[in-house]
Amino acid sequence: MAKYLLVSFQTCPWVQRAAIVLREKATAFEFRHIERDNRPDWFLAISPHKKVPVLRVDDRISLFESNAIAEYLDETISPRLHPEDPAERAINRAWTDYLPTFAGIVTATAYAESEADYLKAAEQIPTPFERLEKALEKQGSGPYFNGARYSLVDAAYAPFLQRYHFLDRVKTLGHIEKFPRLAVWSAALLKRPSTHSFPAAEFEALYRENVRRRKIWVSQFIEAPQAIVA
């Protein structure tokens, strides 16, 4: 069995995608969290874009880009998460190609500097939601992207659907309820243990604190953590 080291920032959704795939394959790995503002030299030396995730395999190969990492893990460790059928697989890959667009739109409110920008960003969310809702029509009775079998598409979208819910709880966005298949899919992904790198409440608090510290428009709706009085 190869040795895996996954280098991460604690709340990075792209790292989370790689971690999910490792967990789905019941593969042991060392999860090493580094600071975004203080990236160590050993990391800069193995990460061509200076980004996380990096998956170091056997202290020998450094893989980067979450999609490439997910595909590599799927080719090298069973069970296969991609569908057997080549056409199905191509369609699944097309939807993982859509992920950066989906992610950018669905989390844009967390970067909006003004109320007007926030409202504009929130207004865009139904477009990618509608596209996924349509794609999910072929899932049958679900609950995953391809139906009963979990896939790399599930692993890819879970972190971003989770962040939509976090942002919806900071300030109500109210979109996902209008897309029944997407809502059920997202609930199934959030229930799945592999989605979670940290206890759910602790992770949501970490995410909220990141957004609060960004000092953008929506930060005002997030309370600072309470000091613990002994």
Ligand SMILES: N[C@@H](CCC(=O)N[C@@H](CS)C(=O)NCC(=O)O)C(=O)O
């Ligand atoms: N396309 C990349 C995105 C990775 C990414 O954006 N990682 C962020 C953290 S969530 C990062 O390392 N940002 C640091 C930077 O941009 O310098 C992937 O899928 O792995």
